[in-house]
Amino acid sequence: METPRRPTLITETPSTKKRQPRSPAQKLKEILDSIKAANWTLSEFFFHxxxxxxxxxxxVVRESQHKQMVLAMLNGTSKPSFGVIIDLIHRNAxxxxxxxxxxxSMEKVFQxxxxxxxxxxxxxxxxxxxVHLVSNLVRAEGQQMVMRETGLxxxxxEKSKGGPNARMHAKHAxxxxxxxxxxxxxxxxxxxxxxxxxxxxxxYVNPDYSAVDNQAVVVRRYRPQNVVCTNAIMSMTFGRSDRANMYALCRxxxxxxxxxHxxxxxxxxxxxxxxxxxSVYEALRGMAVQKLNDLKEALLTVRTLGSRRHVxxxxxNIQAFVKPRNHRIGREKKMIKGLAGTAVEIQDADPEAFDLRELIRRQALQERKNLSAEMILADIDGTHLENVAVVQIMDxxxxxVPVLAVYSKQLKEWSEGILAKNPIPKNRHSKITPLATNSSDEMLVQGMKQGVLDFATTQMGIDKETLDNRCWIYSGDGKxxxxxxxxxKYLGAEEGNFESFRWLVPLLExxxxxxxxxSRIVRTHWGKDFPEDPSTLGxxxxxxxSxxxxxxxxxxxxxxxxxINLTLDAHLLNLWEAHFDTSDMVHYFETRKEENSMPTFEELVAIAGVLTRRHATTQxxxxxxFPREDNRNAVLLGSPWIPQGEDVEMREPISEDEEDRLSDLSGAPENPDADVTLANxxxxxRNAIWWREMCKAVANGDPGRVxxxxxxxxxxxxxxxxPYYSQYLLELYCNFKWEFSxxxxxxxxxxxxxxxHGKPGMFIEMDLMQEHFNFWLExxxxxxxxxxxxxxxxxxxSVNVHHFLRLKDEMENVVFLKARTKKHSAPHLNNELKEIMKHLRDAQVNCRRPGRHEGFEAVDDFTKGLEILKKEKIKNFIMRTTVYLNVLGLHGGSASATDLPADDADDEWGASEREELPRGGAAVVPPPRMYLINDALCIEERQESDI
Structure with a gap:
């Protein structure tokens, strides 16, 4: 029998309709209807x-929903953000x-x-x-800008408007x-x-400025936008508070x-x-006093291991011709004189170097009595001098030649290796303190004494109590x-080391x-009376x-x-032309480069060595x-020399000085094969290479080469x-040889x-530095x-002069002005150089042409000076200078000031010669400085506006 199926229970539920999403316009209508139903306007809604x-x-106490929704809108939780909304409101308006x-008024948006x-x-x-909002914000920013913590x-x-403690917080200038x-x-x-x-x-300044899209702003060359803006803001800040004065004070x-004015x-x-x-005056005065106080403290305060700083x-001398502004009785034109100095801190030195007792002991030994011309000659490093010439010929x-620039770096490294003697660190930044000027006249010994004591005792605190067995170096020009x-010498018999100035170590600048x-080189080689002789500098x-x-x-x-530099370059390049048998060096080496037959660096150095021995030595x-055909260093022969007829009537008479110099030539009988033009x-x-080496050694910072x-x-x-400067150098030689430890x-x-500057190749002499300071002061x-x-x-x-000179350049850099260039121009594009080279080439000046004599004969000052020193000059020098050393030996005994000569009556090098020596003084422009730019010696261009 079949089991009947269980009936399914069917329940009926009301059908649920899906709600359609509303559009923003529908939502907005509901809200606006609600506002209208509340009998509010939109403005009243936003107000409440x-x-x-x-x-x-x-x-106002807000309900929870009200509070949360407003908070979400203002803190950015809800979207869109408030920035979008406020922008839309402004755009709609x-x-x-x-x-x-x-x-x-529509025209005046803000009133x-x-x-x-x-x-x-x-x-x-x-x-x-x-505007009101931004004004309040900018006002608050202004308060921040004038706060001490901002650093302005x-x-x-020391004076303060608000009492003794009103500006204790301010940093001193x-x-x-x-x-x-x-x-x-x-x-x-x-x-x-x-x-x-x-x-x-x-x-405001830049119409293209936008901080929104972060696009790069093109800065103008003239009136750069950021510079203009910074200047305006700093000026406004100073206008708000005179304490925020850094910009205004520096300006x-x-x-x-x-x-x-x-x-x-x-x-x-x-x-x-x-x-x-x-305010500027007071600031500068305070800064000067502080600098000298710092210097004095540094020199007298014992540091680590008992050492002190040394300078x-x-x-x-400093002088200026002053005209009276108002002409009255007793008011006349006058020359005001004084002394200016600078303390240069000694670096990289052992404190024991300044042991005064050791210095006096070595001086009292009087080992300078062993001095001779032969000794100095033997002390000269001939190999070094030959290397100097080789480097300059290579350089x-x-x-x-542009294609040989590939050897520049190798040449620089090689030359630094073989020439260095006593190099100073390349990036050393010297620490200097200009000293306060005084009215001492250094032309008088008494004036020199007053000036030295002002610098040493008054300004640096060095006296009998603080001397502490230390010697101090004092340098200057020849005078x-x-x-x-x-x-x-005059005070040598005084009892104390300080009173006798035994602590003073003179140094020639x-x-x-x-x-x-x-001046010697120009005078020796100018050939004033021989204007057509191609071997003359004239x-x-x-x-x-020129x-x-x-x-x-x-x-x-x-x-x-x-x-000198121009003519030397022409001669050196002419040597290369003669060696390679070319009249166009640039084209010659470009061709060899194309043919892959460029000489190696080593081959060029070897050739430079040959040229040195042929053309750049006393030999x-x-x-x-006095030529010899079999000499391996004989110069290349040129064309035969055919003497030209001499027009005696048209030629100027030889000056008396020139005649004296010619009569002092070697004195050897004339050789018919002599080439006087080549000798000149x-x-x-040789002389110009020695002079240029001095310039390059200084710029490189290697006093050993100097x-x-x-x-x-x-x-x-x-x-x-x-000979007076020869005497100075003899004194210096004895110091370095025997008397300095x-x-x-x-x-x-x-x-x-x-x-x-703390940059390589920027070293200068201390007396040149002082000349620049003096120029400004004068x-x-x-x-x-x-x-x-x-x-x-x-x-x-005077104490601030160094900073004045530096500040001018720095202010130009601050506003992005390009510094005046010291660039070494391309030699092969120098028309002056090429013109001299052409004439040297045409006249075969640096080729041997037996019998050539075009009128001018240069005197070899080195050989002549050797003969003079061998005769009596060194003996006289020893006799004069050991007088002071004799007093040192008798120090503490019966020596007195009367043991010293009253004057220099026995000095054969008279005062008339001293007056002819180069001295500083009033000048239109300061002396030029020499620097090394890319290892090339460059002289600063003359600028009449320079100081």
């Missing part, structure tokens, strides 16, 4: 939605017309004094509200703070502390450094661009060096010595249209250095006058009619030149007409 206080001024009864709640139309209301506070002086001044740092401060203001000012000091300070301080002149003091070729030696040799100067010196005993340094000069050229090449040249100049100065000698060599003195001992010069100008 966001109001914070009720009619009773009590905080811009498309709504103004009502006829609305007094709001001061009108509150946003009083404005009917949304567009201007939003603008006014935004500099205290110019120091040169470290001023030197660290940077518009880039100022811009960073503004961007961090006042970003809204920076956005506003940047948008005021810069105005002072460039000798701005007082009226500029008056106007600019009112505009908020600078502090007042009085070399370099000084030079001339590699720099002239200063001479006066210091006299000072020690290098730039004036180099200038003296430059002939080359005429081709290059000026003729007014005084051959004191040649303008810039003009003399230019013509080569002698061979030109060879002698010039010393090798100074030993040569002992002879050349003695033979050139300038090895440690003291090392300390001097490691600090004989300075580097004010220029200021002519404007002020005051004595150099007055407070304005002592405590405002």
């Amino acid at each position: 939605l966001f109001r914070l206080e009720g009619e009773d001024s009590q905080p 811009g498309h709504v017309d103004y009502r006829k009864d609305d007094e709001t 001061p004094g009108i509150l946003p709640e009083n404005i009917k139309h949304a567009a201007p209301a939003l603008t006014v509200w935004a 506070h500099l205290r110019a002086s 120091t040169w470290d703070a001023v030197d660290s001044f940077s518009l880039a740092n100022m811009q960073k401060i503004a961007e961090i502390k006042a970003p809204i203001l920076w956005e506003i000012v940047s948008s 005021g000091i810069w105005y002072f450094a460039v000798k701005a 007082h009226s500029i300070f008056r106007v600019e301080s009112r505009l908020g661009q600078s502090v007042a002149y009085s 070399i003091t370099v000084s030079d 001339s070729l590699v720099q002239f 200063t060096f001479d006066q210091l030696l006299k000072l020690k 290098l730039w004036h010595t180099k200038w003296t040799d430059l 002939y080359a100067a005429k081709l290059a249209e 000026p003729t010196p007014n005084d051959l005993r004191k040649v303008d340094f810039y003009d003399g250095a230019h013509i 080569a000069h002698k061979r030109a006058l 050229s060879t002698l010039f090449i 010393w090798e040249i100074l030993k040569l100049w002992i002879f050349t100065f003695a033979g050139s009619g300038n 090895p440690k003291l000698r090392h300390a001097i060599l490691m600090n004989w030149v300075v580097n004010l 220029d200021m003195a002519q404007h002020k007409g005051k004595e150099f001992e007055e407070p304005f010069y002592r405590w405002v100008l």
Whole structure:
């Protein structure tokens, strides 16, 4: 039987309809209908939605849903974000017309004094509200900018407007703070502390500025936008608070450094661009006093292992011709004189180097009595000098021929290896402190004494109590060096080491010595009476249209250095031309490169060695006058020499000085095969290479190489009619040979030149540095007409002079001005050089042409000086200088001041010769500096606006 199926239970439920999603417009209609049903306007809805206080001024208590929804909207939880909404409101308002009864002007969107709640139309209301909001934010940013923590506070002086403790928090103005001044740092401060203001000012200055899309902004070359904005913001910050004065103070000091008129300070301080002149004056005075106090403390405070800092003091006379502003009785034109100095901190030296007792002990041994010309000659490193010539001959070729530039790096490394003697670290940044000027006259021994004591005792704190068995190095030009030696001699019999100035170590400075040799070379090789002789310097100067010196005993340094370097390059390149038998060196080596037959570096060095022995030594000069065919270093033969007829009537008479010099030539009988023109050229090449080596050694910072040249100049100065500098170098030679301990000698060599930039190739002589400082001070003195001992010069100008000179360059860098280039021009594109080379080539000046004599005969000052020193000069020098050493030996005994000669009556090198030596003084432009750029010796271009 079949089981029946269970019936299915069917239940009926009401069918549920799926609700269709509403569109944004439908939702919006429901909400708007609800607002209308509540008898509210949309404005009332938003007012009650966001109001914070009720009619009773009590905080509105929001229901939970109300509170959560407003919070979600404002904190960004709900989407879209509020930024989108406020932007839509503003955009909608811009498309709504103004009502006829609305007094709001469409042209004037913002009007001061009108509150946003009083404005009917949304567009201007939003603008006014935004302006007020941003104003409040910028006001708060301004408060941040003037806070001490921002770093814009500099205290110019000890005086304070708000009482003794009102500005205790302010940082004193120091040169470290001023030197660290940077518009880039100022811009960073503004961007961090006042970003809204920076956005506003940047948008105003640069119409393309946008901080939204992060696009790179093209900075203009002129009036760079970021510089203009930073300047405006810093000026406004100073306008808000005179304590936030770093920018204004640095700008005021810069105005002072460039000798701005007082009226500029008056106007600019009112505009908020600078502090007042009085504030600059007080700041500079405070910084000067602080620098000298720091120097004194550093020299007298015992540091680690009982050592103290030590300095070399370099000084030079300073003078200016002052005209009276108002002509009255007793007011006349006058020359004001003084002494300026700089303390250069000694680095890389053993403190035991300055042991005064050891110095006196070595001096009292009087080992200088063993001095002889032969000894100095044997002490000259001949191999080093040959390497110097080889390097310069190689350098001339590699720099002239573009395809040989591949050897530049190898040449630099090779030359540094074989030439280095006593190199100073290349990146050393010398630490200097200019000293306060005084009115001492160094031309008088008594004036020199006063000046030295002012520097040493008054400013550096060195006296009898603090001397502590230490000697101190004092350097200067030839006259200063001479006066210091006299000072020690005249006071040598005094009992104490301090009173007798035994602690003073005179050191001859290098730039004036180099200038003296430059004048010697020009005088020796100019050939004034032989303008058509191609071996003369005057002939080359005429081709290059260089000026003729007014005084051959004191040649303008810039003009003399230019013509010597130019003519030397022409001669050296002519040697290469003759060797390779070509008139176009550039094309010759380009062809060899195309043919894959370029000579190797080693082959070129070998050729340079041959050229050195043929053309750049004293022996080569002698061979030109007394040739031998079998000599392996014989010069290449040129075409036969055919003497030209001489027009006696047209030729100028030989000057008396020239006649005396010609009569002093070797004295050997004339050789019919002598080539005097070649001898003149060879002698010039040798002398010019020595001079250029001095320049390059200084720029490289290797006083060991400098010393090798100074030993040569002992002879050349003695033979050139300038024996006084020969005497100075003889004194220096005795010091280095016997009287300075090895440690003291090392300390001097490691600090004989300075580097004010901390960059390789930027070393200069200390006296050249002082010349640049003096030029600025002398220029200021002519404007002020005051004595150099007055407070304005002592405590405002002189101590800060180094920073003034540096600040001018730094301010140009701050505003992205390109520095004046010191680039070495391509030699093969130098028309002057090529013109001289052409004439040397055509005249075969550096080829041997037996019997050639074109009228001029240059004197070999080195050989002549050797003969002079061998006779009586060194004996006389020893006799004169050991007088002081005899007193040292009797020190503490019966010696008295009467044991010393009263004057230099026995000095055969008279005062008339001293007056002809190069000395500093008022000049139109400062002396040029020499630097090494890409290992090429470059002279700064003359700039009459330079200081």
